[in-house]
Amino acid sequence: MTAKLAVYPGSFDPLTRGHEDIVRRSLSFCDRVLVAVAHKRTQPKAGLFEIAERVAFIREVFSDEPRVEAVDFTGLLVDFAKSRDAPMIIRGLRAVSDFEYEFQMALMNKHLWRDVETIFLAPHEKYSYLSASFVREIATLGGDVSDFVAPPILKALARKIVKP
Numbered sequence: 001m002t003a004k005l006a007v008y009p010g011s012f013d014p015l016t017r018g019h020e021d022i023v024r025r026s027l028s029f030c031d032r033v034l035v036a037v038a039h040k041r042t043q044p045k046a047g048l049f050e051i052a053e054r055v056a057f058i059r060e061v062f063s064d065e066p067r068v069e070a071v072d073f074t075g076l077l078v079d080f081a082k083s084r085d086a087p088m089i090i091r092g093l094r095a096v097s098d099f100e101y102e103f104q105m106a107l108m109n110k111h112l113w114r115d116v117e118t119i120f121l122a123p124h125e126k127y128s129y130l131s132a133s134f135v136r137e138i139a140t141l142g143g144d145v146s147d148f149v150a151p152p153i154l155k156a157l158a159r160k161i162v163k164p
């Protein structure tokens, strides 16, 4: 039997406790999870952390978990997933507001690669209102995000953000 490998793609700028929760729960039905950080060129948002830093955070946070691999990718997600022989895409679905974009993306990815399946996981309720963009914004404005990111990321945020 072949191992079930899932791709969990995103910007992860930075990885939040919500992302961590999705990865760890995915391991209950996948053998391995590939956390795939999309390059800036392939996604429109301006970033805070460099792609290499985002990947390094994921590796550090999951250093206890050999079933999780962190990589970066450029180009189409389906091409990357195909190259890794991973026809399963995991996405977290926090609220109805996420739905339209996620639904479109899942169907478009299915159009591009008919063997791919997208699996949506609801977040743990304590992370249902959490997003990496809020973490960036709150941290930038001097707020406390220690409940939302792992300690190495918290330290990196403090280093990155130059106080006025």
Ligand code: PNS
Pocket (backbone or CB within 6 Å): 009, 010, 011, 012, 038, 042, 043, 075, 076, 077, 078, 104, 105, 106, 108, 109
């Ligand atoms: O965390 P995000 O920013 O919501 O993740 C979006 C991401 C990176 C998964 C999406 O932008 C993506 O898959 N980018 C790769 C380029 C691609 O395949 N685009 C077509 C999507 S239908």
